[in-house]
Structure formats: structure tokens, C-alpha cells
Amino acid sequence: MQETGGALVVFEGRGDTAGRGDTAVGVRAVSVGTVRRIGPPLPFFVYGTLRPGESNYLRHLDGRTVREESARWPGAVLYRGPGYPFALESPAEPESTVVGELITCAPGEYGSVLSALDHLEGFIAPGHPGNLYERMVRSVRVADGTAVGAWVYVPAAPIAARLREDGTPVPGGDWCTARAGG
Structure with a gap:
């Protein structure tokens, strides 16, 4: 695993990959478009309706986590969506x-x-044309400033392009505060 430009890049394979001197940590390719975990599961960075107390947290995460801690994704912008937000680098x-929040299952x-x-995020497979979101590994920071690799759902390319062109950013990058009128 290597941190570059605020994002974690996970190289596929074992040992030296493509002669770059990089080694794989945590994942390996098993077929095109499929990646299996071989290390500990990654936490999830959630920023909208999956945050504690929000509707989709109650449906999908409540009682299924062991740790929830405040976190930030630096170098990203939060945009308003149709009842839920989108976050983009x-x-x-x-x-x-x-x-x-950083959520550990x-x-x-x-x-x-x-x-x-x-299923909730409309993620079928990496780069699939039917995706609403892509699931990607990104580096987020917890309260003490430690960088942590986490799964983050980001809008698929066509949606991301529209948001960059004419999306409405959420002030302060905080969905819950913006929804509460703050």
C-alpha cells in the first residue's frame, strides 16, 4: 500500500509488481473486476445518510459496528444530491x-x-457503467490526525463530471450540520 496525493493506491498481486519494487498489501486480483481481501477488512468512511443517527445508518449499520469515530477526508468537496450527498476529490x-465518521464493522x-x-450505493463492480457510486480506498484522517485507509463511496464518472460543472457544494463539508440548518 502506498499513499500518494491523498489517496491510497493498493497494488494488485504479491511481491514485486511490474518491477516497481512495490508489494501488495491487503488485496490480490482473482479475476478482472474482482478483488478479494487477504488482510484485515477496511473500515468505511461515511459522510451522508450512513452517518450515525441518519436513516441509512439505522437500516444498515446500527448494531453491526464496533467502532465509530469522527473523521475528515481532506482535499474533497461535498455536494448536495437528491436527498443524499456526493463527495469528490x-x-x-x-x-x-x-x-x-470512520466505521469499523x-x-x-x-x-x-x-x-x-x-447495493445501497448502486455499486456493481469497479468502473461498471451502471454504477451510481464507485467504492474506492482513500486516506481519511481521524481526530488525532492519523491517516487511515478506508472504503469511500464516490460518484461514478458521469455524475462526478456534472457535479464539478454545476453542483452545489455543502458549506463546511458536513451533511448533518447543513441538513440541521447550521
């Missing part, structure tokens, strides 16, 4: 940040939570 706005819950969240 924004190299042009490195000072922007998205506020959310309870033992035995990871597979079913991952499947439920993929």
Missing part, C-alpha cells in the same frame, strides 16, 4: 474537507455490511 481545492459482519452498502 478536489485537487483544485486542497483546503476543502468532507466531514464524516463488528466481527462476522463485514461481508454482509459490504454487500448491503454496495
Whole structure:
């Protein structure tokens, strides 16, 4: 695993990959478009309706987590969506940040939570044209400033392009505060 430009890049394979001197940590390719975990499961960075107390947290995560901690995704912008937000990396706005929580699943819950969240977020497979969101590994920061690799659902390319062109950013990057009128 290597951190570059605020994102974690996970190289596929074992040992030296493509002669770059990089080694794979945590994932390996098993077929095109399919990646299986071989290390500990990643936490999820949630920034909208999956945050504690929100509607989809209650449906999909309540009672299925062992840890929930405040976190931020630096260099990303939160946009208003149709009842839920979209978060996008924004190299042009490195000072922007998205506020959310880092969610760690309870033992035995990871597979079913991952499947439920993929379904909720409209994620079929990496790069699939029918995706609403893509599930990607990104580096987020917890309260003490530690960088943590986490799954983050980001809008698929066509939606991301529209948001960058004419989307409405959420002030302060905090969905819950903006919804509460703050």
C-alpha cells in the first residue's frame, strides 16, 4: 500500500509488481473486476445518510459496528444530491474537507455490511457503467490526525463530471450540520 496525493493506491498481486519494487498489501486480483481481501477488512468512511443517527445508518449499520469515530477526508468537496450527498476529490481545492465518521464493522459482519452498502450505493463492480457510486480506498484522517485507509463511496464518472460543472457544494463539508440548518 502506498499513499500518494491523498489517496491510497493498493497494488494488485504479491511481491514485486511490474518491477516497481512495490508489494501488495491487503488485496490480490482473482479475476478482472474482482478483488478479494487477504488482510484485515477496511473500515468505511461515511459522510451522508450512513452517518450515525441518519436513516441509512439505522437500516444498515446500527448494531453491526464496533467502532465509530469522527473523521475528515481532506482535499474533497461535498455536494448536495437528491436527498443524499456526493463527495469528490478536489485537487483544485486542497483546503476543502468532507466531514464524516470512520466505521469499523463488528466481527462476522463485514461481508454482509459490504454487500448491503454496495447495493445501497448502486455499486456493481469497479468502473461498471451502471454504477451510481464507485467504492474506492482513500486516506481519511481521524481526530488525532492519523491517516487511515478506508472504503469511500464516490460518484461514478458521469455524475462526478456534472457535479464539478454545476453542483452545489455543502458549506463546511458536513451533511448533518447543513441538513440541521447550521
